[in-house]
Amino acid sequence: MLNATQLSYFTLSAYFDTGLFKYLYFTIIMSLYMLIVGSNVLLIVVICMNRSLHEPMYLFLCSLFVNELFGSTGLFPFLLVQILSDIHTVSAPLCFLQIFCVYSYVCVEFSNLALMSYDRYLAICCPLQYSARMTFNKVAVLICVTWLIPVVAILVLISLIAPLQLCGNVMDRVYCGNYSIVKLACSDTRVNNIYGLVITFLTVFGPVSVIFYTYVKIFSVCFSGSKQTRQKALSTCSPHLAALLNFSFATCFQILQSRFNMSNVPNVLGILLSLYFLTCQPLFTPIIYGLNMSKIRSACRRLLRAKV
Template sequence: MMSNSTPLTVSYFILGAYLNVGYLRYLCFMITAMLYIVIVVANTSLIVVICVNRSLHEPMYLFLCSLFVNELYGSSGLFPFLLVQILSDIHTVSAPLCFLQIVCIYSYASIQFSILAVMSYDRYLAICNPLQYNTRMTSHKALTLIILLWVYSSVKLLIPLSLSIRLTLCGNIINSLYCNNHLIVKLACSDTQVNNIYGLFNTALSIFVPLFPILFSYMKILRVCFSGSKQTRQKAVSTCTPHLVSLLNFSFGCSFEVLQSRFDMSGVPRALRIILSLYFTIMQPLMNPVMYGLQMSRLRNICKHVLCSKVLSARPDN
């Protein structure tokens, strides 16, 4: 274990949030592995269904496909790492791998919130401007938006990451289950004012830029619901419910992780802190495929058709 008082050349970090649970580690490993398998199978299945069915090559489903791809990306940046750490006796991670994981998890969170923001605008156009929807939101425009938000969310992480890599550290113990940029900044011996300022600025970009289209869209949708017909309200509820649930669920998980990394949360039980620190990377990829698959009748019916076709084709001829 390294000192916390003198500058160090840090080649690895120690993850201090892992508990010594003895043989229960194998149970934890199996539960984590099962969750990862379910996430991979569920998200991959819906991605394949959307990609191979030309009838689903519409903006709403393209956004959903991008959402599922991002959930696979974020899960793959965390779960294999967790599985290795659960079975390890020494919870260490090399510095390059640690910073790579920071890129994966932070870009996943930023991309997820941006996709949810674009999806809210898409729902606004479909509900409030149905006659103009096909001209204002085409598949080409949807793909352009998806590419732009992936590039934007990834590029804006380069500055805080480069600032963190250059820091002179006085320790290498991170009190987390995975690498966290702000916790690494807290280990610095050198001045971190620029890191803190840009960290807050980057957090504001990640939250408030997507928040504007979300608030704008739902204010307009609510206005149409209150003044429109019963059929309009039913359409709005059926199409917006999964999106709203996903948005609130993800916002809760991210908010707790931001608060935990920046403020003292010692008053919260340690086991609960550990569970909540993983919430936004586990529950979102786990819930979204089920929620959208069940709620959206068109996607649900095509999934049933594909599944039934495979079952029938697998039966031996009588």
């Protein structure tokens, strides 16, 4: 038996031979990755370069776009290499790095979404106190905490799986996962299982609970206010709700797939759904916010005209 850090590589058995179609898949994945990078970088540049967008809501959006780049970069280059390769293995250090990137991305995403819902709650339910309660210093601290806590939590997670004694090195996945390594362990994994559940609860259900509470308050204010108030609130909250529902669905399936036996799900469907939250969320988030927020649309037009 070897511990996880002593293994030289892991084998990813979920890949299957696609013949010449692998070049088609490579082109599709590369195009998606370029679109994700281009759209998120564009919006980050637009927000940073326009002082009119240096408001809490847009700064939280900028943090969200940076996280989309971080998460997709933790998967797409690796996926492109695996698609063209005939031997689907990954070195142990790279596997741990990918676990850190993917899991940190998920935790930061939910924290960012909770932060944005809190910002909308203050703007709609406490408009007179908004400027005093959402200062620039407070925004900076909230963004730092949103990133720092998940990063520390995932580093602890990796430190717990590294010493595990493993009886194999084959994972039935297309990328590395924490619980996939835990299932290979011959040693006691109770601490890993308990910590994994605690982290899942704190980083997924904790932020979702905050979002649920804030939206109950927002909707109560909307329905008791005028028609104009309802329309304004819905126009600012609908992109956030769309992003939240999309990411929550994908993450819940990912948790179910990693924790329970999903052998009755077709292999191709399982692969697509396991990649969904790492592809569709970074792709659709800039589109959702870019199309729905007039300030961002006008700033993008001004930037493109300036370049032309």
